[in-house]
Amino acid sequence: MEILVCARRVPDTSENEIEMNSAGNDIARDDLVYSVNEPDNYAVEEALRIVERSGGNVTVVTVGGDDDEEILRREMAMGAKHGVLLSDQSFSGADGRGIATILAAFVTKGHYDLILTGVQAEDGAAQVGGMLAALLDYPFASLVDSIETLEGKLKIGREIEGGNREIYEIDLPCVLSIQTGINEPRYVGMRGIRQVASVPIPTFGAADLGVNGNVTGAAVKVKRLDYFVPPLGKGAEMLKGDTAEIVGQLIELLKAKGGLK
Amino acid sequence: MARIFAYIVHKGGVADDSAAELAAAAGKIDATESPVAVVTGWGADCDAVCESLRASFGEVWKIANAALAYPNAEIVRQALVSVLPSGSLVLIPHAHFGTDLAPGLSIKMDAAYVPDVLGIEGMDGAVLKLVRQEFDGQVNAHVRCDISTGAVITIRPGAFKPVERTAAGGTVVDKSAAVGALTARRRYLETIAAETGDVDITRYPVLVSIGRGIEEQENVAIAQDLADALGAALTCSRPVVDAKWMEKSRQVGSSGQTVKPKVYLACGISGSFQHLAGIKGNPFMVAINKNPKAPIFRVADVGIAADILEFLPELTSRIREK
Secondary structure: OEEEEEOOEEEOOOOOOOOEOOOOOOEOOOOOOEEEOHHHHHHHHHHHHHHHHHOOEEEEEEEOOHHHHHHHHHHHHHOOOEEEEEOOHHHOOOOHHHHHHHHHHHHOOOOOOEEEEEOOOOOOOOOHHHHHHHHHOOOEEEEEEEEEEEOOEEEEEEEOHHHOEEEEEEEOOEEEEEOOOOOOOOOOOHHHHHHOOOOOOOEEOHHHHOOOOOOOHHHOOEEEEEEEOOOOOOOOEEOOOOHHHHHHHHHHHHHHOOOOO | OOOEEEEOOEEOOEEOOHHHHHHHHHHHHOOOOOOEEEEEEOHHHHHHHHHHHOOOOOEEEEEEOHHHOOOOHHHHHHHHHHHOOOOOEEEEEOOHHHHHHHHHHHHHOOOEEEEEEOEEEEEEOOEEEEEEEEHHHOEEEEEEEEOOOOEEEEEOOOOOOOOOOOOOOOEEEEOHHHOOOOOOOEEEEEEEOOOOOOOOHHHOOEEEEEOHHHOOHHHHHHHHHHHHHHOOEEEEOHHHHHOOOOOHHHEEOOOOEOEOOOEEEEEOOOOOHHHHOOEOOOOEEEEEEOOOOOOHHHHOOEEEEOOHHHHHHHHHHHHHHO
């Protein structure tokens, strides 16, 4: 099976506390550490497990700039055979639909049986997979937490509320957004990354993909204006003092509220 | 102004609580016109839902078809595309069904898409200004959306307070005939119920809950010690289950268990809305997190800015002294 995984490079929230810049209209970006969007590792791992079982290749693709090559190499170090960068000056400012349009143009240039995305990225939008499927007119499922390969189709599980799961059969080719926890993504060491450091990464621009004009300008319907800190509301009463004092206060509170007899 | 449609999620003939929240959100977009409720389904359940919505919506569009008996988003989308007028605003709850349906629906309707909206700031011409959250709720963002060709918007559960509606006596309009052939390249087979674990966390009045801040599997024992000292159950947020450090049956949240304790100690938990959605009954909530800006401090009653790996053992040993 030929599998394409769409990945993205994002600020790493396990390395950064997101704070506002001094102007108060954007997040402070100077010290941000970037890495691959964590849910995308689950998608790559799942793709690798499928080809290990039933043959084929895994290709990882991202829309971005030269800096984004590093995440392609990371996923190649996991075992993806190819990395592809879709890059063009005119792609900056593309909204979710624009990204899906660029990816769809790339997909139609090749042949993929299965396309995977991570469940969501740092913006929590969870949109590109479903849009990509609709643009390609492929079936789609979100929040997928199990995949079994059958002839010409897959048997998949979807996570729904309360820990329950829906089971579906879905025809290939299709697009799936992969929920975190579906597997344990394999570890990637420095040595693995060095081994793929010089593998060429093909790059395709707007002209190569034939998406001139329809991902920028008036085609951008959704645009972030600024970031801001949410209103605090009531907020928690913060306990002050040294650790011993705070522990003392907390024990009294727990007694009063029925947490401790 | 385009008409606003509210997609009604329902089960067993009863509309989900999100129906009233969508109506409230629609009122923030356009207070002058009542939104239209859209119900897809089949048989008596579908009829019962439509009937119940007459009390709160001026108009209810019923789309009944045997293929819609189970809410398979791939089939529901086809039905909506053939029934909803182009240029419409479509509101859908941002839960597992919404993420399955809405992105593709926006493409097929050639409409803008804004997911997981928690605030609506108003309309300027054909531009709607909305509020979203990014980075697990650490920051909010204003978003502008050009609705000139319509929009699909998913609404964060709990973000919009239902308002009393007086549009009683709404009419049910049967749109079933407008639906063409429905094909299913994704076919529903069955639903598998959640696995029950060794401990029923929904029965405990006190919960010690851990998140990403526990850092390593070996550290789970630190929190278990505290839970034992308090006679509490140990629960967790999603990252702990994803890492396979605890069983799924211990997860609190919209995709895990819904709990209703008296006291909830959130330890190293950032406080995503999916996690908070699993905590009901307004317990006394203590948050312990080394990031003083963690969103959990916005909702907790008492906060402690500390590293749980240092703080929890101190707390446990003092409790045991007593």
